Amino acid sequence: MGVALVLLAAAAAAWVLAPLLRPAPIAGAEVLSVSEGLRRPSAAEQALRDLEFDHAMGKVGVEDYATLRAGYEAAIAADGRPAGGAR
Amino acid sequence: MADLGRFSLLAAFVLALYALLAAALGGRARRPEIIQSAARALWAVAALEVVAAAVLALVLARRDYTFTYVVSHVSNAQALVYDLTSFWGGMEGSLLLWALILSAYTVLVVRAVGRDHPRLLPGVIGVCAGVAAFFLFMLTRVTSPFVTTPFPPADGRGMNPLLLNPWMAIHPPTLYLGFVGLTVPFAIVIASLLEGAVDEGGVLLARRWMMWAWYCLSMGLMFGAKWSYVVLGWGGYWAWDPVENAALMPWLVATAFLHSVMIQERRGMLKQWTVLLVVLAFGLSIFGTFLTRSGVLSSIHSFTQSPLGTYFLVFLAAVMLAAFGLVAWRWEALRSENTLDSALSRESVFLLNNAVFLATAFTVFLGTVFPVVSEVLTGRKINVGPPFFAHVVTPLALVLLLLMGVGPLIAWRRASPANLRQSFLTPGAVGVALGLGLLAAGMRVPGAVLTFTLCGFVAGTIGLEFARGIRVRRAHQGEGLVRAFLGLVLQNRRRYGGYTVHLGILLLFAGLTGSSVFSTQRLVTLHPGETVRIGEYRVRFDGLRQSTNGGALVITAGLRAFSGERDLGALEARRNLFLAGEDSTTDVALRSTLRDDLYVTLTGWTDKGDATLRLLVNPLVAWLWIGGLVISAGAAIAMLPERRAVRVVQPVLGGAWSPGDM
Amino acid sequence: MGRTRPVVFVGGVVVIVLALAYLVYGGIQQGATYWVTVGELLSKDPSVPQDRVRLGGTVVPGSVTWDGSHQHLRFAVTDGAKSIPVRYSGIVPDIFREGRQVVVEGRLTSDGAFAATTLLAKCPTKYNPADPQGQVPR
Numbered sequence: 080m081g082v083a084l085v086l087l088a089a090a091a092a093a094w095v096l097a098p099l100l101r102p103a104p105i106a107g108a109e110v111l112s113v114s115e116g117l118r119r120p121s122a123a124e125q126a127l128r129d130l131e132f133d134h135a136m137g138k139v140g141v142e143d144y145a146t147l148r149a150g151y152e153a154a155i156a157a158d159g160r161p162a163g164g165a166r
Numbered sequence: 167m168a169d170l171g172r173f174s175l176l177a178a179f180v181l182a183l184y185a186l187l188a189a190a191l192g193g194r195a196r197r198p199e200i201i202q203s204a205a206r207a208l209w210a211v212a213a214l215e216v217v218a219a220a221v222l223a224l225v226l227a228r229r230d231y232t233f234t235y236v237v238s239h240v241s242n243a244q245a246l247v248y249d250l251t252s253f254w255g256g257m258e259g260s261l262l263l264w265a266l267i268l269s270a271y272t273v274l275v276v277r278a279v280g281r282d283h284p285r286l287l288p289g290v291i292g293v294c295a296g297v298a299a300f301f302l303f304m305l306t307r308v309t310s311p312f313v314t315t316p317f318p319p320a321d322g323r324g325m326n327p328l329l330l331n332p333w334m335a336i337h338p339p340t341l342y343l344g345f346v347g348l349t350v351p352f353a354i355v356i357a358s359l360l361e362g363a364v365d366e367g368g369v370l371l372a373r374r375w376m377m378w379a380w381y382c383l384s385m386g387l388m389f390g391a392k393w394s395y396v397v398l399g400w401g402g403y404w405a406w407d408p409v410e411n412a413a414l415m416p417w418l419v420a421t422a423f424l425h426s427v428m429i430q431e432r433r434g435m436l437k438q439w440t441v442l443l444v445v446l447a448f449g450l451s452i453f454g455t456f457l458t459r460s461g462v463l464s465s466i467h468s469f470t471q472s473p474l475g476t477y478f479l480v481f482l483a484a485v486m487l488a489a490f491g492l493v494a495w496r497w498e499a500l501r502s503e504n505t506l507d508s509a510l511s512r513e514s515v516f517l518l519n520n521a522v523f524l525a526t527a528f529t530v531f532l533g534t535v536f537p538v539v540s541e542v543l544t545g546r547k548i549n550v551g552p553p554f555f556a557h558v559v560t561p562l563a564l565v566l567l568l569l570m571g572v573g574p575l576i577a578w579r580r581a582s583p584a585n586l587r588q589s590f591l592t593p594g595a596v597g598v599a600l601g602l603g604l605l606a607a608g609m610r611v612p613g614a615v616l617t618f619t620l621c622g623f624v625a626g627t628i629g630l631e632f633a634r635g636i637r638v639r640r641a642h643q644g645e646g647l648v649r650a651f652l653g654l655v656l657q658n659r660r661r662y663g664g665y666t667v668h669l670g671i672l673l674l675f676a677g678l679t680g681s682s683v684f685s686t687q688r689l690v691t692l693h694p695g696e697t698v699r700i701g702e703y704r705v706r707f708d709g710l711r712q713s714t715n716g717g718a719l720v721i722t723a724g725l726r727a728f729s730g731e732r733d734l735g736a737l738e739a740r741r742n743l744f745l746a747g748e749d750s751t752t753d754v755a756l757r758s759t760l761r762d763d764l765y766v767t768l769t770g771w772t773d774k775g776d777a778t779l780r781l782l783v784n785p786l787v788a789w790l791w792i793g794g795l796v797i798s799a800g801a802a803i804a805m806l807p808e809r810r811a812v813r814v815v816q817p818v819l820g821g822a823w824s825p826g827d828m
Numbered sequence: 829m830g831r832t833r834p835v836v837f838v839g840g841v842v843v844i845v846l847a848l849a850y851l852v853y854g855g856i857q858q859g860a861t862y863w864v865t866v867g868e869l870l871s872k873d874p875s876v877p878q879d880r881v882r883l884g885g886t887v888v889p890g891s892v893t894w895d896g897s898h899q900h901l902r903f904a905v906t907d908g909a910k911s912i913p914v915r916y917s918g919i920v921p922d923i924f925r926e927g928r929q930v931v932v933e934g935r936l937t938s939d940g941a942f943a944a945t946t947l948l949a950k951c952p953t954k955y956n957p958a959d960p961q962g963q964v965p966r
Contacts, residue, residue, distance in 0.1 A: 084169075084170070084173055091181075091210050091213075091214075095184070095210055097203070098200070099203050101199050126431055129432065133578065136634050138575070138576075139577060139578050140577065140579070140582065140585075143577075143578060143579045147433075147578070154366075328922075399922070400919075506836075509836055509840075521841075528848075529848070529852065529855075532852065533859075536856075546863065546864075547863035548860050548861070550856055550860050550861075551859050553855070553858045553859035554855040554858060555855070557851065557855035558854075558855040691899070
């Protein structure tokens, strides 16, 4: 039992510490791959949808609707711009 | 076996400390490989905790009485399933369960954060590792589940028989899923604050976890109430006990968060407030664990200093100081540009709703710690019991009920008179009509009439929201009624799931009012064959019967209930006297309908075969449990993820700290 | 929260705080019970509250008498040194036993006995996952 535990502990320690031994990546890293897929709506997209719904239900005044909508669309546009790092 | 268990926990503790340090160093130096090592360490912690948990489960199942924990919670006569659920029946096992759930959540959130918000990863790993380290410290140094005795007894003591019940079996794990769940939003928020400020993506992620934790807390509270009602036999479901309050406080703060976060998402306001709520909710969950574990307030002696309590308090104080300090440091970064435009707007209603939730949480807190505070201030320990809580919380709850109706319908930014009239005239009329109807029917208790009037109002607003939504869909898309309804709910899951939850809360209010205001009670001693009247029921006592069941002597009172001329069937009220340990439990004779519950307990008997019975008629109790189901359904709808088929080109950068290649 | 209209906001907060304080004060008046010990009650010290008190102690073995037909319970409670007789009428919780810890709420009567309106018994185990064991509503 004791030997098994020691071996197990050593293996776990090795696995945990392994990443430290790899060389550090280059600053300003390069693109390794591109993944496509589904994603959830962002906060601004969700807010815009809710706004449209509220407007249809009569809970947002005309002026407020225009102001809020402009704000959300600007936020979505800002999100869409590719950022320097991973999202 | 014991060695394996102890070693696993010790190794896990060391690895958790390592993960904390590595996350801190890696985060500061911005070295992804160190972060990755920290993430791996947390994976290893999870695996080790699983090993320890498996050991404990195994020795419980095997009834290995060399372990003192097994001796305290298992006995040869106990059913196997309860031997297993005693895992969380005692302090050591429940702390291990806490740590295990935290590890499971940590693994999930580290994956999600590593994929979507990698900048938050060091902070999230650090916080999760820190909390895990505390619990593992307790499990290794203070309360180990793997304490052995050299002289194992032949039989264990078994659990308190009151706990041998399905409701009590699932109540602790459900509550823990909630308590521990509050750690994750806390970790996300702390990580965001360390990075600079809380961005929208972080808020969304935190909200999803908070919703889950809230859901588990809600279910845990309901299971506890159900257990209290059905098993303890005192006729009630909530006693404002410190242990009950311990779960209620974080629930109140989490509910406040779920509302204020909507304002943050829509208008970018209240970020500072929302962040504070997350920190407070986590603090209350640790405080709640401390309250339930240390027994400091349940003790009938003066403030007992158990070492466990001190450790918890020190940990809580340190974490809260650090967290609030961090919030204060980033205070200006959290400030929003938007302001409150009008006192009559959805924003202000939500703000008021939050204020009342916090006021309620504060009240519950004050009432719970009152003995400690009063002893420090006046030298004498003073208790405040249910009358205190009822007196303060009832008006607050009624305000919340009103706001629950006003909030969903009132306009954003600024409500015009037209909007108010259009939205509230019909529901207001419904409420008033209901109130007048009840008055006409003879209800004279003003609090109850007011509550039901408000319930009518809120039901009207919810109905209006569904009706209007369906109408809009049919106008735009020409769908049939059923399709419009389904489409409405499924495409606006957060909103209509939330409305469903409100409906469940409504039913809860109705059930609470009915059973607390209009309950009737009788305490009688009957000879066999005698009948007693209570409310519109007549109950006939048919005689006592004695039998044995397992290790218990069972005294059964046979009863028969009638309403007018109708025979409602036979009922049995039992007392189980356990031969070992001198405990006893009560089996309630319960006949539950939508209108009321007939609730009979056997409280005493004589040698001559007379029985002392306590009879209660509790109106509307069934609505509580139905309300709980509706809340559950609403929460499930709201939590279903809304995935959009958006084709995303997501560059995966080398050097990004994601644990993906583990 | 940004630059809200300060007067309205502060005013609102003040109103809420005052209302809460008023409710809490009233609640404490209604619901407060004072913890006392057997020794304190027997000392006849005027500063010791005598009404709406909570008394904790152990049920003296051999002191329990139960009148089933009227649901009258009599027993003595001790702090280890002295004991005081208790009269109680009502439901007795399942875990009430001689030698177990008990909490009674009520008042000290002129004849030296304690008239209890509420009886709570505590399980002797150190950790109670759910506390309302044996709690009896008023």
